[in-house]
Amino acid sequence: MKPPDPGPVRPVEVITLPNEVQQHDHDHHQLVIALKGYSEFSIEGLQNLIVPGQGCIVTASSGHAFNGIGESEILTLNLPNQSNLDKYTHERIEPIFNNNHYFKIDNQFQCLLQLLVKEIRQSPDDLLVTDACKNTIIALLQRHVNTEYPQKLIPRSRINMTIIDNFIIQQISTKITVAQLAGCVFLGESQFHLLFKQQVGLTPHQYILQMRFNLAKELLEDNSLTLASIASASGFANQSSFTHSFTKLQGTSPSKFRH
Template sequence: MNTKFKHSEIVILPEQMEHHNHGYNQVVIGLSGQTEFDIEGYGNLVCPGQGCLVTADSEHAFSGLGRNEILVLNIPVSQHSFEETYGYLQPSYAMDRVERLFDQSSYFHLDSQAQNLINALTVEMTAHPDDLLLSKACTDTLMCVLQRHFKPLASDRHSARLNMDIVDQYIIQHLTRKISVTQLAGQVFLGESQFHLLFKNQTGVTPHQYVLKKRLEMAKQLMEESQLSLAQVAQSCGFSGQSSFTQAFSRLYGMPPARFKKNNV
């Protein structure tokens, strides 16, 4: 992200991971697409309606996953730095609000009311990108909104558990196509590495192994309940071809799908 200090700005992150630190606090809010952040070793995805808090001088890395836009609010850390930046003193109660906000969890999500306001403000910012007064007003407004609508994603990263109902629903809905770990992680608003670790701890298998088993379970069900050919079953369950389907099915069930289908006619 641009290290030149601005009140607020709309940014597109590059796909290549970058990292840095800076001497001011930063609020990042997802507007479109997906971005990935790692703040002092704590990784997560930031999607529309989610965001993260980057405290001053903390090491953080970030990248965009395809097309994306984020809203960045840059917040001075003290009265002295605020006066140097803006030329006037920030009221003490406002600085207290900033301190309380940045004492909270790094990652958060926002309710629909806050999201609607953010969308309206970013429309104005896009239409008037050089209006510094508007930029400052948007930052002040959103800092007040965050105090009231801030909802931490997880207070304890070590005890967090995945909502497997959400993961399973996504897998079932997309069985006919390739499913990546990044896509699964995005459903529960986590970074790929954190999702992979939590998933393995919770299920005992990797996401790839889990998805493969779901494909084979669906294939087994189709062979029991439909008249589809083996090639059609393989295609319906997202396998690249009948050969890869046969190999995977035989490893899990101890017999090739042709024999299984024959036994269940």
């Protein structure tokens, strides 16, 4: 899963995911299996976190977003348009790719997968090898997966706070809305507000305000900066609004806090 490439789609790829959220869709089915670290996916609003031994099915034309958390790596298998498949192959894989879902693979399959991935790493440009590995994985997938596991045990309401914090830091001198934050993690505004409060213990507005005050406190240590410039840099409408809010929450004015 990477930005669209005008070249031919490789049957199998080992990919290091970026920590920044990426989003796209493609006209072929895709099977994803986590190999290393933590990876976050949102497929047509169906969110989940996958780790080694788990994966997901992305059906053709399904919009999906994804990112790694820290150092993460995935294996992707790209399926051709079903009209190009023979009848037997189509009937064999159709149950696997009939909808978007997450799954867990058993230990036996994980051991085999490690060997296949090793071959793919050694011969990434050998289409005969990579295609054979892809077909082997798909042929055995039905017998070695549990599609019920993730829905019960993988947290689907986790918000990636690194993405949220980075966005707030980048936009802190401007007005920041809940809708903007929700869009960063591909959630609806009301759902984001509810999940955020459960996870952080503050509303998004309170959290943003807290980060504005933290920045303002740091800037107040620099006596060369005026209160008006600090207010602007921290995202307050003006010095009066900054002083009023700061005094209300901190119990002292910015000037007294500085001294």
